Amino acid sequence: MARIVMKFGGTSVADIDRIRNVARRVKREVDAGHEVAVVVSAMSGVTNQLVAWVNQLAPLYDAREYDAVVATGEQVTSGLTALALQELGVDARSWQGWQLPLVSDDAHGKARILSIDTAEVLRRFAEGRQVAVVAGFQGIGPDGRVTTLGRGGSDTSAVALAAALQADRCDIYTDVDGVYTCDPRIVARARKLDKITYEEMLEMASLGAKVLQTRSVELAMNHRVRVQVLSSFEDKPGTLVVDEDEIVEKQVVSGIAYSRDEAKVTLTKVADKPGIAAAIFGPLAEASVNVDMIVQSSSEDGQTTDMTFTVGKADMERATRLLKSGAGVTGYAELISDPNVVKISVIGVGMRSYAGVALTMFQTLAEKGINIQVISTSEIKISVLIDEQYLELALRALHTAYGLDRQ
Amino acid sequence: MARIVMKFGGTSVADIDRIRNVARRVKREVDAGHEVAVVVSAMSGVTNQLVAWVNQLAPLYDAREYDAVVATGEQVTSGLTALALQELGVDARSWQGWQLPLVSDDAHGKARILSIDTAEVLRRFAEGRQVAVVAGFQGIGPDGRVTTLGRGGSDTSAVALAAALQADRCDIYTDVDGVYTCDPRIVARARKLDKITYEEMLEMASLGAKVLQTRSVELAMNHRVRVQVLSSFEDKPGTLVVDEDEIVEKQVVSGIAYSRDEAKVTLTKVADKPGIAAAIFGPLAEASVNVDMIVQSSSEDGQTTDMTFTVGKADMERATRLLKSGAGVTGYAELISDPNVVKISVIGVGMRSYAGVALTMFQTLAEKGINIQVISTSEIKISVLIDEQYLELALRALHTAYGLDRQ
Numbered sequence: 001m002a003r004i005v006m007k008f009g010g011t012s013v014a015d016i017d018r019i020r021n022v023a024r025r026v027k028r029e030v031d032a033g034h035e036v037a038v039v040v041s042a043m044s045g046v047t048n049q050l051v052a053w054v055n056q057l058a059p060l061y062d063a064r065e066y067d068a069v070v071a072t073g074e075q076v077t078s079g080l081t082a083l084a085l086q087e088l089g090v091d092a093r094s095w096q097g098w099q100l101p102l103v104s105d106d107a108h109g110k111a112r113i114l115s116i117d118t119a120e121v122l123r124r125f126a127e128g129r130q131v132a133v134v135a136g137f138q139g140i141g142p143d144g145r146v147t148t149l150g151r152g153g154s155d156t157s158a159v160a161l162a163a164a165l166q167a168d169r170c171d172i173y174t175d176v177d178g179v180y181t182c183d184p185r186i187v188a189r190a191r192k193l194d195k196i197t198y199e200e201m202l203e204m205a206s207l208g209a210k211v212l213q214t215r216s217v218e219l220a221m222n223h224r225v226r227v228q229v230l231s232s233f234e235d236k237p238g239t240l241v242v243d244e245d246e247i248v249e250k251q252v253v254s255g256i257a258y259s260r261d262e263a264k265v266t267l268t269k270v271a272d273k274p275g276i277a278a279a280i281f282g283p284l285a286e287a288s289v290n291v292d293m294i295v296q297s298s299s300e301d302g303q304t305t306d307m308t309f310t311v312g313k314a315d316m317e318r319a320t321r322l323l324k325s326g327a328g329v330t331g332y333a334e335l336i337s338d339p340n341v342v343k344i345s346v347i348g349v350g351m352r353s354y355a356g357v358a359l360t361m362f363q364t365l366a367e368k369g370i371n372i373q374v375i376s377t378s379e380i381k382i383s384v385l386i387d388e389q390y391l392e393l394a395l396r397a398l399h400t401a402y403g404l405d406r407q
Numbered sequence: 408m409a410r411i412v413m414k415f416g417g418t419s420v421a422d423i424d425r426i427r428n429v430a431r432r433v434k435r436e437v438d439a440g441h442e443v444a445v446v447v448s449a450m451s452g453v454t455n456q457l458v459a460w461v462n463q464l465a466p467l468y469d470a471r472e473y474d475a476v477v478a479t480g481e482q483v484t485s486g487l488t489a490l491a492l493q494e495l496g497v498d499a500r501s502w503q504g505w506q507l508p509l510v511s512d513d514a515h516g517k518a519r520i521l522s523i524d525t526a527e528v529l530r531r532f533a534e535g536r537q538v539a540v541v542a543g544f545q546g547i548g549p550d551g552r553v554t555t556l557g558r559g560g561s562d563t564s565a566v567a568l569a570a571a572l573q574a575d576r577c578d579i580y581t582d583v584d585g586v587y588t589c590d591p592r593i594v595a596r597a598r599k600l601d602k603i604t605y606e607e608m609l610e611m612a613s614l615g616a617k618v619l620q621t622r623s624v625e626l627a628m629n630h631r632v633r634v635q636v637l638s639s640f641e642d643k644p645g646t647l648v649v650d651e652d653e654i655v656e657k658q659v660v661s662g663i664a665y666s667r668d669e670a671k672v673t674l675t676k677v678a679d680k681p682g683i684a685a686a687i688f689g690p691l692a693e694a695s696v697n698v699d700m701i702v703q704s705s706s707e708d709g710q711t712t713d714m715t716f717t718v719g720k721a722d723m724e725r726a727t728r729l730l731k732s733g734a735g736v737t738g739y740a741e742l743i744s745d746p747n748v749v750k751i752s753v754i755g756v757g758m759r760s761y762a763g764v765a766l767t768m769f770q771t772l773a774e775k776g777i778n779i780q781v782i783s784t785s786e787i788k789i790s791v792l793i794d795e796q797y798l799e800l801a802l803r804a805l806h807t808a809y810g811l812d813r814q
Contacts, residue, residue, distance in 0.1 A: 016463045050483065056423045058490040065493070068501050069486035072479035076457065079476035083465040086472075094475050098505070099551060144506065 002168040003035040003125070007136065007158035010044035011175040012232035013077050022232065023084035025173070026131060030090055035125040037132040037165060038092075039158040040081050042073025063108035067138075067148045071097070074135035074154065082133045092131040095121070097138035097146065102157070104139035104147045111139055111147035113156065116164040134161060152213030159216045163223035170220070170227045171238075172212060177231035178239035179204065179211055181404040182256045186392050189405040193254065194237075197244045200254045201227075203347045203381050217241065244349055252350035252357060253402040256395060259343045262292065263316035264373060264385060265309055267323065269333035272298060272305040280307060283322055289315045293343070293376040293385060304333075308374055310385060313339050341373065342391045345383040346398060358382050364401040370394055409575040410442040410532070414543065414565035417451035418582040419639035420484050429639065430491035432580070433538060437497050442532040444539040444572060445499075446565040447488050449480025470515035474545075474555045478504070481542035481561065489540045499538040502528070504545035504553065509564070511546035511554045518546055518554035520563065523571040541568060559620030566623045570630035577627070577634045578645075579619060584638035585646035586611065586618055588811040589663045593799050596812040600661060601644075604651045607661045608634075610754045610788050624648065651756055659757035659764060660809040663802060666750045669699065670723035671780060671792060674730065676711040676740035687714060690729055696722045700750070700783040700792060711740075715781055717792060720746050748780065749798045752790040753805060765789050771808040777801055 006029065008022050022038075029036050041047075050070045054061050078094035085092035097104075100121070104111035124130035136154025141147040149156050155172060162170035177192065179201065184190040196204070198221035205214045211229055220227045220241060230238025244250075270276055281291055294309040311319045320337045351357050361382055365372060370393070374385035386394060399405060413436065415429050429445075436443050448454075457477045461468050485501035492499035504511075507525070511518035531537035543561025548554040556563050562579060569577035584599065586608065591597040603611070605628035612621040618636055627634045627648060637645025651657075677683055688698055701716040718726045727744045758764050768789055772779060777800065781792035793801060806812060 016460060019464065053423060053483075053487055054490060057426065057487055058494045061490055062493055065486040065489045065501055067486075068489075068503070069483050072482050075479050075482075076460075076476050079472040079474075080460055080464055082472045082475075083461060083468055086469055087465050094472055096475070096553075146503075 001033045001035070003037075003165060004029055005037045005039060005158050005162040005165065005167045005170045006173060007039040007154060007171065008041065008081075008173045008232055009154065009175070010041045010047070012173050013040055013042075013081065014044040016080070018232075019077070019080050019084050020087075022081060022173075023088050023090070025232065026085060027088045027090050030129065030131060035129055037121060037134060037161055037167070038081060039134045039136045039154055039161060040074060040077040041136050041154040043077055046073040046076070064143075064145050067108050067111075067146045071135070071138040071146045071148050074137050078133045078135040082131075085131055085133070090131055091128055092133055093124075095132055095134045097135060098140035100134070102134075102139040102160075104141055104149065106141040106143055106147070108141065108145075108147050110150035111141060113139060113149070113160045116161060118161075118164045121165070150215075152216070155213040155216035156219060159219045159223075159225050159227065162225045162227075163219065168226065170225050172216075172227060172229050173232035174211065174229060175231065175233070176211060176229075177234055177236065178229050179241075180255070182395055182399050183258070187256075187395050187399045189396075189399065191404065191406045193239045195240045195242055195247050196254055197247060197349050198241060199244070199349055199380055200347050201241045203345065203378075204255055204257050212241070247349075250350040251348055252354045253346050253348040253404065254350075255347050256398050256402070256404070257345050257347060258391060258395060259345075260388065260391075261313050262310045262341055262343045262385065263313045263337060263339040264341045265311060265316065265319055265323075265338075266336040267307045267332040267334070268336070269301075269304040270307050271331050272303060276305070277307075280323070281309075284311070284319055287318065287322055289319050289322070293374045293383065295374050295376075310341070310343070310374065340388045341385050342388045343383050343385050344391070344394055344398070345381050346402060347381045349380050351380050351382075360401055361398065364397050365394060368393055368397050408440045408442065410444075410572060411436055412444045412446060412565050412569040412572065412574045412577040413580065414446040414561060414578065415448065415488075415580045415639055416561065416582070417448045417454070419580050420447055420449075420488065421451045423487070425639075426484070426487050426491050427494075429488060429580075430495050430497070432639065433492060434495045434497050437536065437538060442536055444528060444541060444568055444574070445488060446541045446543045446561055446568060447481060447484040448543050448561040450484055453480040453483070471550075471552050474515050474553045478542070478545040478553045478555055481544050485540045485542040489538075492538055492540070497538055498535055499540055500531075502539055502541045504542060505547035507541070509541075509546040509567075511548055511556065513548040513550055513554070515548065515552075515554050517557035518548060520546060520556070520567045523568060525568075525571045528572070557622075559623070562620040562623035563626060566626045566630070566632050566634065569632045569634075570626065575633070577632050579623075579634060579636050580639035581618065581636060582638065582640070583618060583636075584641055584643065585636050586648075586662070588661070589802055589806050590665070594663075594802050594806045596803075596806065598811065598813045600646050602647045602649055602654050603661055604654060604756050605648060606651070606756055606787055607754050608648045610752065610785075611662055611664050619648070657757040658755055659761045660753050660755040660811065661757075662754050663805050663809070663811070664752050664754060665798060665802060666752075667795065667798075668720050669717045669748055669750045669792065670720045670744060670746040671715060671717050671748045672723065672726055672730075673713060673715045673743040673745075674739040674741070675713045675743070676708075677714050678738050679705060679710060679712040683712070684714075687730070688716075691718070691726055694725065694729055696726050696729070700781045700790065702781050702783075717748070717750070717781065747795045748792050749795045750790050750792050751798070751801055751805070752788050753809065754788045756787050758787050758789075767808055768805065771804050772801060775800055775804050 136157040543564040
């Protein structure tokens, strides 16, 4: 007997038939003797409708009312899923965030989970293995009002619940069947990974492989929750996200991720003196503009430096306006911004103990005549910024070069 | 300064523009210096969709899950309405049933209100006249789960809240502009009433004038809550439902109501002995078939009696099947059922002290050649059952005969 948390996303509960399908999957685990808690998202499209209503009424909305409105999507699904289970003869009941309670801080709209009371759920597991169907994405704040955890928050609810219940596994059912070595819509030879480490998944998630929400992976890593990503429409194992020592044969590179959500900003001939970076990036940080890759290169004259960095595409205009308005440094020759870039990252925990990974990347891109604009590296990742028109070419070439192609 | 509860039905909050309209109406009362609590229904159509989903999944649903699903409709509207008020610069917050709390019994799907804690709402009235936007139709049961009060329950929420707050008035905004002497779609000369007594309104409501839910009128009568029914689309006074002594010039007849939801059942030549009525109606009551009008007339032979009664149209088949299957009495000559009947009632508290009201009814119908099949009377009401094809003719003739026509 195991204890399992099963999480179903919006497309998995998009209509009544799919909710029935979810109930059948849950029943199978119950019939196998497991204790099961289910976490559900809103039916797909519902949250968008609710958010649209809020924005129509009040563009600068009171986040507490936003939460009261938007949390209803998951409430509906939790009740319907409990009913679908009961129809199959499975004892089940729905739980809203405030009923457990799942207590969060008061950051309405993007609350963080503080604690989950699982006593009653565990009592009902012990009593008759009643399935707990928990509305994802929501909690109750210190003010006694409904909070939501931000987009993708149902993943976070599921992982946090799995941690609180000390579950053996947290299965995240979604519309893809696992984590791939690369985006299969671009790289036809991409392979599904059987296992991936938390660290790798974290890099993948934050780089735009939108299978799991970053926060949920962090949480899983911190509490060592075994997460499985799998399809709710097909009947086969997915990808297990696990601790590094559960993976015997480590790949040097596990996957290649990319992000189109980058824009490049360059300031040329900035006076090269101490404090210059702080002067540039301080005002951007204050304005909540996230800066990602940063490269500083000295100019020929030895007196000045060129500063290049990336920001989210949506922030590019704001960032350049801030810099031009005299926030940060005023002494520079040119300010160049370019939204037509993509970031490509090769990711793998094996990199730590294997040299030459970066070289392979640089050589492969050079052979294809692709210019690297910015490079940044971490312990398990190498990222480069290139012209976006080369995205597909670069991904396919790198996928082959690192031996990731499906046989 | 007054304290007012304003209740808006589904058509009044059907879309974002109408919610903005509601907010403007509320603001007007706030600007006039009043303390205001608002009770909202679900946006029209939403509850039906939610109920349809539940029925699709589980025709014999768990009422606790039904409540969890269906109560979300009002939750959405409460949040949106609070936002709309804030946009107009009015301090407002939403309250769910469990937050006040509005405590009900555990009869999920048709719960009764036990108590409403208004301390926090009153504190916020005193502090800065914050508007409380309360989700109608819902409460929290002794099991800590969401309950709903049954169809039309938002009216009940509003009146109960008005009683708990000791409000000066409970305004029920709807898509009609008040209570009429008769259905204006049939009787063009029907007049809007300025005032009507609780007792009369109760008869009107239970007889199918679907302006106010019966339970909410009972509640208003028991707690002497002054209720006003008015249009949320037009800007004019509606109908006040008040205590009898607030009405100086009492009409003998205040209005004429009708119900198409009746079917007639007749058993002929039933043995006329004590206990016969109990034998017939006991099994019907056990099967939850509601019996309304009952007439017993002795047959010519003096040994037997004919028994005629009405049931809801939806129950007619079940009632006749029960009687034929031998439940109740078995000794009768014929069982005749007829769904093509309507009940017409003239209503007025003035009847108590004025003779001849029934006579006017009988004469008027006789003049038009309309046969009365069953008669029943109460202190303030005379009802007759007639062939449904005469409905419009009868209503118009009676409306004129009782002097109700608009000048």
